[in-house]
Amino acid sequence: MRIAITGASGKTGWRVVDEALLRGNQVVPILRPDSQVPQALADGKVEIKRLDLANQAALVAALSGCDALVIATGARPSLDLAGPLKVDALGIRAQISACKKAGVERVVLVSSLCSGRFFHPLNLFGLILLWKRLGERWLAASGLQWTIVRPGGLKEAEEQLELQGIRFTDADQQESSSIPRRLVAKVCLDAIELPAAVGRILEITSATDVVPQSLGDWLAVNPA
Numbered sequence: 647m648r649i650a651i652t653g654a655s656g657k658t659g660w661r662v663v664d665e666a667l668l669r670g671n672q673v674v675p676i677l678r679p680d681s682q683v684p685q686a687l688a689d690g691k692v693e694i695k696r697l698d699l700a701n702q703a704a705l706v707a708a709l710s711g712c713d714a715l716v717i718a719t720g721a722r723p724s725l726d727l728a729g730p731l732k733v734d735a736l737g738i739r740a741q742i743s744a745c746k747k748a749g750v751e752r753v754v755l756v757s758s759l760c761s762g763r764f765f766h767p768l769n770l771f772g773l774i775l776l777w778k779r780l781g782e783r784w785l786a787a788s789g790l791q792w793t794i795v796r797p798g799g800l801k802e803a804e805e806q807l808e809l810q811g812i813r814f815t816d817a818d819q820q821e822s823s824s825i826p827r828r829l830v831a832k833v834c835l836d837a838i839e840l841p842a843a844v845g846r847i848l849e850i851t852s853a854t855d856v857v858p859q860s861l862g863d864w865l866a867v868n869p870a
């Protein structure tokens with residue numbers, strides 16, 4: 647498959663690129679014009695596309711020929727309290743629109759546990775959980791083949807991940823705990839490969855006391 651990844655300069659995004667390559671896919675990492683290239687993408691093996699998500703023509707051109715998009719963008723903490731509105735809602739809408747124009751039907755969105763909650767400390771940053779939910783709603787209403795992945799607190803850990811089981815649930819079942827970004831990246835790629843993941847909101851956290859289970863196995867016993 648040819649998979650585009652937006653937010654590929656981010657700590658989850660570059661791992662999605664990495665995992666997609668490990669699985670033998672072609673990748674199209676999409677970065678902002680001024681994004682720093684992460685070390686993992688700096689070897690020149692993949693061609694990076696740089697564009698502003700508000701530039702619809704450039705985004706459509708970058709997505710053309712792709713089979714799927716993983717959206718790993720997210721407002722970075724800043725003093726601009728409109729950041730979450732711009733990135734996590736309007737930025738998602740722009741990406742949905744570009745997918746339709748480019749003929750990309752499969753989209754996986756990295757969102758967050760507690761998306762849609764009003765009373766939550768994370769909302770001190772520009773009501774981010776409300777804007778994330780709006781972005782999710784637009785994707786779910788888009789007619790595209792979508793999956794929304796809502797991870798818990800993201801961690802950088804890369805060691806002994808095989809000892810961690812992923813706790814999968816449907817929407818609004820989990821509200822705390824964490825998960826390494828590497829495992830989030832793997833779930834995003836698993837979701838693309840699994841038709842049963844289409845139209846699902848998947849909440850994910852991980853821990854060593856959770857019995858490891860694949861997304862495919864979980865979906866088989868938890869149908870929509």
Ligand SMILES: NC(=O)c1ccc[n+]([C@@H]2O[C@H](COP(=O)([O-])OP(=O)(O)OC[C@H]3O[C@@H](n4cnc5c(N)ncnc54)[C@H](OP(=O)(O)O)[C@@H]3O)[C@@H](O)[C@H]2O)c1
Nearest residue numbers: 653654655656657658678681719720757758797798799800
């Ligand atoms: N941090 C957590 O514990 C946590 C928990 C649950 C869910 N999440 C969500 O999971 C996702 C990934 O998180 P992360 O911590 O891995 O991400 P991150 O490292 O903060 O990376 C964010 C990515 O979004 C891009 N971005 C930001 N503003 C943008 C804009 N206006 N236009 C285009 N791209 C833009 C960044 O590009 P630049 O490199 O150019 O800035 C970067 O590639 C985010 O949606 C985040 O909200 C985070």
